[in-house]
Each structure stands twice: as structure tokens, then as C-alpha cells.
Amino acid sequence: MSSERARELIVGGDLAQIDGFNPLAEVESLNGVRVYDVGQGDSIAILDNRDRPVLQIDYGGRQDSPFRDQSSEYIDKCMPAGDCRLVMVTHWDEDHWCSAARAAAVRGATWLVPRQVTSPRAVRFSTELTDVSCIPESRVGQAFCFKAMNGDEVWWEKIAASEPDASKHEDCNRTGVALAVVKRTPSGEGTVILVPGDAPFGRVRYYEHLRAQKLTLRGLVAFHHGSRSHWTEATRRLLRTWPVNRWDVRTVFSCSRDNPFRHPHVENYEEEMGETIEIVRTPSCRVGNDRYIDIAF
Numbered sequence: 001m002s003s004e005r006a007r008e009l010i011v012g013g014d015l016a017q018i019d020g021f022n023p024l025a026e027v028e029s030l031n032g033v034r035v036y037d038v039g040q041g042d043s044i045a046i047l048d049n050r051d052r053p054v055l056q057i058d059y060g061g062r063q064d065s066p067f068r069d070q071s072s073e074y075i076d077k078c079m080p081a082g083d084c085r086l087v088m089v090t091h092w093d094e095d096h097w098c099s100a101a102r103a104a105a106v107r108g109a110t111w112l113v114p115r116q117v118t119s120p121r122a123v124r125f126s127t128e129l130t131d132v133s134c135i136p137e138s139r140v141g142q143a144f145c146f147k148a149m150n151g152d153e154v155w156w157e158k159i160a161a162s163e164p165d166a167s168k169h170e171d172c173n174r175t176g177v178a179l180a181v182v183k184r185t186p187s188g189e190g191t192v193i194l195v196p197g198d199a200p201f202g203r204v205r206y207y208e209h210l211r212a213q214k215l216t217l218r219g220l221v222a223f224h225h226g227s228r229s230h231w232t233e234a235t236r237r238l239l240r241t242w243p244v245n246r247w248d249v250r251t252v253f254s255c256s257r258d259n260p261f262r263h264p265h266v267e268n269y270e271e272e273m274g275e276t277i278e279i280v281r282t283p284s285c286r287v288g289n290d291r292y293i294d295i296a297f
């Protein structure tokens with residue numbers, strides 16, 4: 001049972017200057033997001049106007065990882081950290097950070113991570129990073145925005161714990177960081193791409209706020225690799241009612257071809273969003289020897 005697992009708390013210090021902290025301050029504008037094929041897990045880059053990664057979200061992939069017998073140079077080349085000022089970990093489940101343990105370049109960036117109860121292995125990895133800060137617990141549940149020079153936005157929030165209490169053997173999925181990338185027009189309209197990590201959409205408070213602003217849903221990464229756990233009415237309603245004005249809401253499932261969890265459950269998304277979605281699975285990358293799937297604005 002999970003209750004027998006050893007669990008520890010991430011020990012890094014809080015990010016001191018969270019207000020005004022903006023890793024996109026020198027980024028001209030944003031083109032979208034890139035979802036790497038990492039097998040079962042997540043590794044996602046936010047791209048600038050020249051399709052260069054400028055913010056890295058997670059760096060994982062465990063089961064069926066394409067990096068299993070590869071060198072750190074190869075991992076660096078496949079998921080380059082070159083222009084990323086910041087790496088954010090959505091939560092400390094191993095499939096969201098473990099490729100970084102074998103890579104080199106990405107570990108030199110600044111890391112902003114949630115303070116969670118997790119595996120001793122994850123805690124050890126976090127202490128080996130040269131520049132790592134935690135999101136202050138006092139700011140949990142609050143939405144933050146990084147802005148590019150043209151006003152494009154990356155919103156993020158660390159979700160507060162909820163019942164049942166996850167503090168002892170924490171369910172990292174339910175208290176992780178969820179992100180969204182927004183591009184607005186001068187008239188106030190805009191489009192959004194949702195990057196929730198493993199957090200169910202219905203648990204992310206500011207997603208409802210973005211939906212209410214009538215931002216068009218351009219694409220999303222299915223939460224928790226297309227899991228159907230925590231598939232709540234709040235999540236279903238959010239997807240069902242989010243404005244779309246085109247027939248290609250790009251919906252990416254980041255998972256391995258075969259996994260014991262039977263991810264992804266694409267039918268959940270089809271049920272709520274009908275024919276508006278274009279379904280793409282990361283294992284399809286490997287067939288053509290590609291390494292990633294882009295969701296472009």
C-alpha cells in the first residue's frame with residue numbers, strides 16, 4: 001500500500017522575490033508550447049517567436065523513455081535548455097523530473113518548484129540542483145503571471161491542498177502547479193493553451209477566470225497523461241463550456257504507447273468537446289522519428 005512508502009518534504013528555500021520575478025522579461029513574444037516525447041511523463045517547453053524554448057515545464061519521462069540508454073549530451077540536444085531562464089516542476093512525481101537527473105544543461109537553469117511531500121529520491125535530486133527555490137506556501141492558491149515584451153502571458157498557480165488531506169502521503173497531482181499560455185489581441189480577445197501538469201482542470205481556480213474572459217481554447221495538454229481519475233464534473237463543465245471558434249483544439253496526450261494505467265482516455269475529451277478537438281499522442285512522434293508535438297497559436 002502507498003502508506004508504507006517513505007515520504008519526505010522538499011527542503012529548498014522559498015523564492016524570495018516572487019513579486020516582479022519575470023523570466024520572460026527579455027522574450028519578445030510567445031509562439032506556443034512544445035510537448036516532448038518522453039514516454040510516460042511530461043516535458044514541455046514554452047516557445048518564443050523564433051520557436052526557441054524559453055521556459056521549461058517539467059523534464060520527466062520514465063516508462064518507455066526514449067532516453068533510457070542515451071548520454072546526457074543526447075538528452076540535452078533533444079530537450080535543449082539553452083534559452084530557458086527557468087525550469088518549473090509541476091509536481092514531484094518521478095515522471096515529471098527524472099530525465100533531468102541524467103541530463104546536464106537543464107540542471108544549470110534556475111528551478112522553481114513546489115514544496116511537497118514526495119519520495120526521498122525526488123528530495124535528493126532537488127538538493128543536487130545548483131539554483132532551486134520553492135514557491136512560498138503563503139502564495140499557494142494565488143495566480144501569478146509572467147509577461148513577454150509584447151504582453152503574451154504565462155499564468156501559473158500552485159493548487160492548495162483539499163480534502164481528503166494529502167499532507168501525510170501527499171498526492172502530488174492534487175497540489176501541483178498548473179499553467180496556461182495566453183495571447184491577446186489589442187481589442188482584448190485572445191487565445192489560450194492549457195498546461196495543467198497532472199492537476200485536473202476543474203481544480204485550477206484561475207482556469208475558470210480565463211474561461212470567463214472568453215479566451216478561445218487553442219489547445220491543451222491532457223492532465224495526468226489522459227488519466228480518468230479525478231475526472232470531475234467541474235473538469236467536464238470547464239471543457240464543455242470553454243469557447244472554441246475553430247475545429248482544431250489541439251489536445252496532446254503525453255504518455256507511453258503501452259502503460260499499466262491504460263492512459264490515455266481520449267474518450268473523456270471527445271465526450272465533452274465533440275468534434276472540436278484534434279487528438280495527438282506523443283508516442284506517434286517516435287514513428288516518424290520526431291521528438292515533439294507543438295501547439296502553436
Ligand SMILES: [Zn+2]
Pocket residue numbers: 041042093095096198224225
Ligand atoms: Zn505524471
